[in-house]
Amino acid sequence: MKGDNKVTEKQRLIINIAQKIFDQKGFQNTSISDVVKECKMSKATFYKHFETKESFICEIINYYDEKFLEIIHSINENNDIPSSEKLNRKIIAVWKNIFSRTTINTYIRENFSEEQRKATSKLQTKSRANLLNEYKLSLFDNYGDKIEKIIFDLVFLLDALIHQFIYIIHVQKREINVYFIAKFTIQILDLVVENMDNLNPLIEKSMFLHKQEDEVYFSLHNKSLFFKTIQDIEELIKTDTSLLENPKLLEAIKKLYVEGKNQQYDSLIMDAMIAYLEKEDTLRPKVLLLNSIKNQLKKETL
Numbered sequence: 001m002k003g004d005n006k007v008t009e010k011q012r013l014i015i016n017i018a019q020k021i022f023d024q025k026g027f028q029n030t031s032i033s034d035v036v037k038e039c040k041m042s043k044a045t046f047y048k049h050f051e052t053k054e055s056f057i058c059e060i061i062n063y064y065d066e067k068f069l070e071i072i073h074s075i076n077e078n079n080d081i082p083s084s085e086k087l088n089r090k091i092i093a094v095w096k097n098i099f100s101r102t103t104i105n106t107y108i109r110e111n112f113s114e115e116q117r118k119a120t121s122k123l124q125t126k127s128r129a130n131l132l133n134e135y136k137l138s139l140f141d142n143y144g145d146k147i148e149k150i151i152f153d154l155v156f157l158l159d160a161l162i163h164q165f166i167y168i169i170h171v172q173k174r175e176i177n178v179y180f181i182a183k184f185t186i187q188i189l190d191l192v193v194e195n196m197d198n199l200n201p202l203i204e205k206s207m208f209l210h211k212q213e214d215e216v217y218f219s220l221h222n223k224s225l226f227f228k229t230i231q232d233i234e235e236l237i238k239t240d241t242s243l244l245e246n247p248k249l250l251e252a253i254k255k256l257y258v259e260g261k262n263q264q265y266d267s268l269i270m271d272a273m274i275a276y277l278e279k280e281d282t283l284r285p286k287v288l289l290l291n292s293i294k295n296q297l298k299k300e301t302l
Contacts, residue, residue, distance in 0.1 A: 011049050014039055015063045027103040054119050060104060061123045065130060068097040072134055087142040091182040094131065095162050102170050132208055135159065137225060143193050145292040150196055152203040154189060161185045222297050229290045230256050233283055240282060252276050265298040
């Protein structure tokens with residue numbers, strides 16, 4: 001199966017054409033013959049890029065993941081919009097991503113044997129871990145590290161609201177504007193965060209995990225996110241003339257890289273460097289996010 005690898009340009013082209021047919025005829029009513037006809041290629045050529053129909057579906061899942069993460073990355077990199085608008089755009093992106101998978105997930109569930117489903121299970125587990133971690137990042141970005149004790153309650157609420165709206169639209173066949181969905185969801189999240197001092201956390205991370213492999217995906221994502229956040233802070237320093245005048249800031253960044261690579265999430269050096277960087281108003285939001293990720297990684301290594 002090729003599903004674990006990056007989608008090639010030719011595969012991407014075929015999937016894009018196939019997606020247009022899915023939109024017109026529905027996934028379940030689309031055959032490989034329909035796809036190759038629209039692509040103006042033979043079945044033999046098609047199967048050079050996708051060994052079986054199952055591998056074709058795996059690559060579609062892989063492609064959806066790549067496309068989703070590209071959109072999320074572009075939102076993260078846009079420093080011209082506030083964190084609240086980033087959360088709004090991410091909810092819309094998440095909703096579209098999940099909704100686009102609805103028919104393919106139904107097809108897999110209804111038509112794949114247990115053995116065939118093993119081929120897609122790993123990809124779907126990875127997709128789910130990516131999604132849940134993006135929820136976490138978006139929530140921390142918008143509300144700060146004060147929500148750490150209820151982060152999984154908020155993740156659960158966010159995920160549940162999005163899936164409920166998908167159910168209403170897909171099953172009940174009702175039309176709801178995606179911008180309304182995002183606005184309503186944020187209003188509910190805001191309400192919970194405003195009253196968080198009166199709430200006890202009820203949801204644990206284990207509720208989102210089905211097997212040990214899920215935990216691995218979460219841990220790997222957190223480590224990747226940790227270094228990405230350090231990189232973001234470093235970029236903020238390098239693009240601000242006043243910050244560049246203080247060489248100790250970049251020295252602190254270097255020490256964070258070293259401590260992170262050595263997985264020293266509980267070290268006095270790491271805590272000291274984070275505390276030092278946090279003194280700069282420009283850096284504080286990202287540093288607080290880094291501290292939250294560091295605390296999660298510390299728990300994972302205990």
